[in-house]
Amino acid sequence: MDTPSFPPHFLEQLNAEPGFDKQNFVDAHQSGASITSIRINPFKPSGIKTDKQVPWCADGYYLNTRPSFTFDPSFHAGAYYVQEASSMFIDHILKTIRPEKEDPIKVLDLCAAPGGKSTLLNSALQSTDLLVANEIIKTRVPILTDNLSRWGTTNTIVTNNDPRDFTSLKGFFDVVLVDAPCSGSGMFRKDPAAMNEWSEGNVNLCHQRQERILADIYPAINEDGYLIYSTCSYSHQENEDILDWLCAEFSMESIRIPIYKEWGIVETESPLQKAWGYRFYPGKVLGEGLFAACLRKKESTGGVSNYKNNAHQKLAAAELDIVRGYVNEPDDFYYFKVSDDWLAINREHKESLNMLHRQLYIKKSGVRIGKLAGRDLIPDHELALSLAINKDAVLSTPLNKEQAIQYLRRDNIDITINAKGWSLMEYEGLALGWAKLLPNRINNYYPKEIRIMTQQASPPTP
Missing domain, CATH: 2.30.130.60 (Archaeosine Trna-guanine Transglycosylase; Chain: A, domain 4)
Known part of the structure; x- marks a missing residue:
């Protein structure tokens, strides 16, 4: 096979990057190897047969061959998610920074569509934790909503907002994941056409956009909260330089994530602030290109006052009784209506939902149960896929x-x-x-x- 047509000067620039092996990198792209990996939904036990485990994610597995997932009903039921293996490293980061049996946390996936990292985060959370999955681009919100509905959990809220809209939610989130828009060089093997779209000018534009996004979301991180930052780029400007900027501009503390040598991940340090980063090179890892890092916020930028919604909806008791009958452990949920639709979310997240509703454009909250027609429920598709459904009632x-x-x-x-x-x-x-x-x-x-x-x-x- 011919050598891939990398952009001019691309390989020469990568030669200066930590852990880069040019021949190994070229061979990996030249081989035409296709790596397929899936991540099992831990909340929906299934009979899916898997092969080799992704080393940094307990629910991640490689497949020997790539089937047509479209024609697997288990995929549509949310039994697993087709996800690139390197990106599953976010699971390892979250489990490293959060010991077991800690207080409930609120997590934001800022650039969430199509939902791979949102379902990854959600799998590592408890029902008492809250996940807010935000997508900036309106046309990408439906696929994010569909994928989270398939996953089945009820502790999620989907929003469609620009990062600057979160500025007023000061100190609201304990963990924020920014899987930042980037120049995409880490996807060259998976999508060779992306090589024709890559340019040094675009790398610089992405760097500026990443700084804006991070500056906008910084106030929403709680004191001693964490920022997980990732890109699918190899460019220093979008990775280590961003870490230096975060540490210098906001005095964030770099968190070192434990890894094993046999994983093939390259640990790096940013040149000025010595912040830890983790590079994934095809050929060294069984996955595509990725950069990831974790930092802790060491200052308070204020807090958002608790919002008590005194104007609660007046829900007819008889109707509420009907709706509750379709929900497993009904006392664990807060019920509300949007137009004629009944919805429910874990009771612990009632005030958070009210607070977010004042600040953000919400597209999905918890689980949509359905509409009432007399004493009959017209059930919603979300309820069918939800873990909250009372199967004895249907x-x-x-x-x-x-x-x-x-x-x-x-x-x-x-x-x-x-x-x-x-x-x-x-x-x-x-x-x-x-x-x-x-x-x-x-x-x-x-x-x-x-x-x-x-x-x-x-x-x-x-």
Whole structure:
């Protein structure tokens, strides 16, 4: 295979970077090797067979071959997420900085779509912890919302805001992840076309944008809270130089993350402030290019006052009783309405939700349960995928793989009907969504916007 067409002077610049091995790097890009990795959802046990574990993430696994995930019902049920292995290092950072059995924390994923790192963070959190997943670009919010809904947890809020909108939330978050927009050189092997879009000018523009984003979000980090910073770039300007700037501008403290030599990760220090960073080079790690670092905030930039919402919604007791019947452990939740939709979030996050509602544009809160029509609930798709659903309160219809694919396409399902009413459609014990069973047909309520569109034959599942 020919040597990849790296941008002019790109390799020469990388020669000066810590741990860079030019021949090894070129060979890795020249080999055409495709590395496929998934991360298991710890909240949704499944029979997925995996091969080799990602060393820095207990739920991450490499696959020997890449199946068509589109035609695996377990994927649509949220049993796992297809994620690049290097980016799973964020899990190792979070578990390093947060010992077990600490007080509940509030975590922000600032640049969250499509949701890989948000579901990664969420897997490491307890229900008493809160995750806010924000996406700046409006058109990318739906995929973020869908992926978090598939994950099934109820301690999440999805927002669509610019980083500067968080400035007023002083000291609100204990951990902030900024997976910053970058020049993307770490994705050259995965997406060779990205080489044609890379330029030194774009690296400089990204550096400036990263500084703006970090300056905007800094006040929202609590004193002694943590900033996890990552890019998919190899450029010094977007990595170690940013660490030097953070330490000099804000007096942040660099946190050294323990790693093992056999992982192949290169530990670096920034030239001026000696801040620790971690570089991932294809060929040295089984993954793509990544840079990650963790810093601690050592000052207070003020706090946001607690907001007590005295104008609580007046919820009809009879309606609330109906809704609570569809929720497992109903006393653990705070219930509210948005238009005609009933929603619920873990009770611990009620005041946080009220506070965020005053400052941010919220797209998803906890789990959307559904609408009431008289004494009947029209259940929402989010409820079907949620861990909070009371399965004793609903019908369940098991599907084989062929039937599950028919359902996910919104086709007619070849199945014998033995009941009537709303039913969870399940594949191997995992909920896929809702259908309404009628005496002579099945009304398929799988959401149109996420249905399978292709007609490709179903390959083996992972």
